[in-house]
Amino acid sequence: MKIISTFVKNDISPNMSKEEKIPFETIQFAGVTFKVINRHQAHEIIGDLTNFQDQKIYNVFEDTWRFPDYEENPIFLLAEDDVEMDSFEMDFSTEEHSDIFILGFIFKGNLKVTKLISSYDTDNSPALIVLGETESVNINLFGSVHYLGGGVKCDALLGEYNHGELFVKGDVTAWLIYSDDMLMHFERFTDVQAIISVNRPDVLICSNVTDADGSILTIENYFPSTHKLSDIAADSFIEFSDYGTAVLDHYHDAFKEGLSILDYDKTEKYAYANFREEFIKMVQVLSELEYVKHIGRISKKVGNNEYSFIPFEYEGKKYSQISEEIGNGFNIKLRALWCHDDEEITLVLEYLYDDGNPKYQWANNETAQGIEMYCVKRAAIEAFEVLTAEPSEDDDDDYDDDDSDDETEYEEYEEYDNSFSLEEYAVQFGNYALPEDLVKLYEFDQQYGSETYSECFGLTITEEKTGIKTWSEKEEFYNSFIEFAGANGSGSSYAYWLIDNDLNNCPIVVFGDEGGIHVVAENIRKLIHILTLDTEISVDFDSAYFYKDDEYYDENENKAEFHEWVKNEFNLDPIESNEETDEIVNQAKEKYKKRLNDFLTKFDIEIGEDEEE
Known part of the structure; x- marks a missing residue:
């Protein structure tokens, strides 16, 4: 690599606390000569780029996580003309000049790469910013906020891990767009x-x-999957997780060679060529289920999704509907309907308000082109597979039924018994003695059942600390917490923060499933008091709070028994307002928030804005 080492004049930004030198006028990377620019010059080019809510995407001065200001020789590389490369794998530096730190690659024109465009690392990577069109066989991005402003042409566009994000403006032509826990925005x-x-x-x-x-x-709406991975990818690149989820694997070598991971011979699968015949058969099979004959319908929840088969009549015609509803704030419903009288299939993609009423809707027949209808077809097939699968003890889902006495006659739909002994529950606490208040709560929880007395709350056994280890794998960190209960329907959990040998003196924190570790209560009794509000905790990166909306509130079946129990055991009146829970949470934060923040930052865990106040 030839380095042109002509030094240029420093450019000082008024937003920067120190000067950033430009070590060279130009530098070669991946066979291309780039102009070397500093943070201020990069800001002039990318500082006004916006997302689809007209919010600016980049702040190269303040976002020091993605654009560090503590590295020696931080630079951006700029290509002012169209660029063609054989392969482009971004890196922070080069073998010849390991003392530079590349914050991002900026292309003012078009970028055409023969084989592969790839980020550096899933945790952190230089940013890719292309103002023109981007073209390659394979594009694999992660680790930063990337922007492709002139559209994309590729076989496969992959996004990995939640440290990355992608914005694409303009036309998108791709066989496969694949996201593994990374947000990807398209115009x-x-x-x-x-x-x-x-x-x-x-x-x-x-x-x-x-x-x-x-x-x-x-x-801007979230878009559901249109296919299974096995419908379009070659089998050699598919691996199944312990939970049966198919993910891409063993594809990096193929990407480096510029080879496609897609199987173009699977046309019937990815084009849903036989969907009409398959759908009619699915309706027939579901209609013949003994459960459906007896109850008249069937609905099963798996995680945050609900799958249903519902026969009904409308305006004198007989219909059968297979559907999937994606909850947890997404509020997406996908329905495929068979009219027995007209022999017509209607596909419907809906976005719902929180009350379940349609917000936006796309509808057409099964012959209509477009991925909107593809995602409904996938949902119908997946719903059929879920509803006809043999139940197992691993299932934690419930079948919908208007008559619970009838449901108990069918052994295959019995609820899984999730009870456990106090000795089994205590194992996760190691040498710590269970507080008497927690033992009392355990007894109530076992008698009435988890999630029946306070929304989405239930005691859990978590021995491996796999969730906590995703924050830090340092033993000092994960051994400082004991998870003991589920906090909400999206996967957050409550844990003791072990700052004392007596758990009665240890505060309760919540680990958010989408980010954020926050103090919630000074002790378990304070948490029990909060639970009387009968609403799940909301957790995001910046804050954790309880909010009950009376308009949409649905009382838990054992709420009255829980309130009576709390009054008898602890002489506490039930909480009736959001403000009362705020008071308990704020008391805990005032006592422990700064100490927790100091502890988290020691392990390089980022603190939310609310927690920094």
Whole structure:
């Protein structure tokens, strides 16, 4: 690599606390000569780039996590003209000049790469910013906020891990868009064959809708998966997790060679060529289930999703509907309907308000082109597989039934008994003695059942600390907490923070499933008092709080028994307002928040804005 080592004049930004030198005018990377610029010059180019809510994406001065200001020789590399490369794998430095730190690569024109565009690391990577069109066989991005402003053409576009995010403006032509826990925002899909998110929806697309006044609004919505991975990827690149989830694997060598991971011979699968015949058979099979004959319908919850088969009549015609509803704040419903009289199939993609009423809707028949209908077809097939699967003791889901006495006659739909002995529960506490208040709560929880007396709360056994270890694998960190209960429906958990040998003197914290570790209560009795509000905790990166909306509140079946028990055992009146819970949480934060923040930062765990106040 040839380095042109002509030094240039320093450029000082008024927003920077110190000067950043530009060590060279130009430098070569991946066979391309780039202009070397500093943070201030980069800001002039990318500082006004916006997302689809017209919010600025980049702040290269304040976002020191993605654009560190503590590294020696931080620089951006700029290509002012169109660029063609064989392969482009971003790195922070080069073998010849390990003393530089590349914050990002900026392309003012088009970027065309023969084989592969790839980030450096899932945790952190230089940012990729392309103002023109981006083209490659494979694109694999993670570890930073990336921006492709002139559209994309590729076979496969992958996003990995929640440290990364991608914004794409313009036309998108791709066979596969695949997200594994990374948000990916798109302006429009021009020709996209398949969209796959490994778990929850992480791909967002802009849609134009008309409001009541006739004005056109651009709305960004989460988009469900359109296929299974096995429908479009070659089998050699698919691996199944312990939970049966298919993920991409063993594909890096193929990417480096510029080879496709897709199997173009699977046309019937990814084009849903036989969907009409398959759907009619699915309706017939579900209609013949003994449970459906007896109850008239069947609905099963798996995690945050609910799958249903519902026969009904509308305007004198007989219909059968297979559907999937994605909850946990996404509020997406996908329905496929068979009209027995007209022999027509209708596919419906809906975005719902919190009360369940439709917000936006796309509907068409099964022959309609477009990925909106693909995602409904996938949902119908997945719902069929869930509803016809043999139940197992691992299932924690419930079948919907208007008559609980009838349901108990069918052994295959019996609820799983999740009871456990006090000795089994105590194992996770090691040498710590269980507080008497927690033992009392255990006895109540076992008698009435988890999640029946306070929304989404239930005692749990968590011995391996796998969730806590995702924050830090340092033993000093994960051995400082004991998880003991589920906190909400999205996977957050309550834990003791072990600052004393007596758990009665240890505060309760919540680990958010999407980020954030926050103090909640001074002790277990204070948490029990909060639980009488009968609403789950809301946790995000910046804060944790309890909020009950009376308009949508649905009382738990054993709430009255829980309130009576709390009064008898602890002489505490039930909490009736959000403000009362705020008072308990704020008391705990005042006592322990700074100490917890200091502890977390010792392990390089980022603190939310609310926690920094």
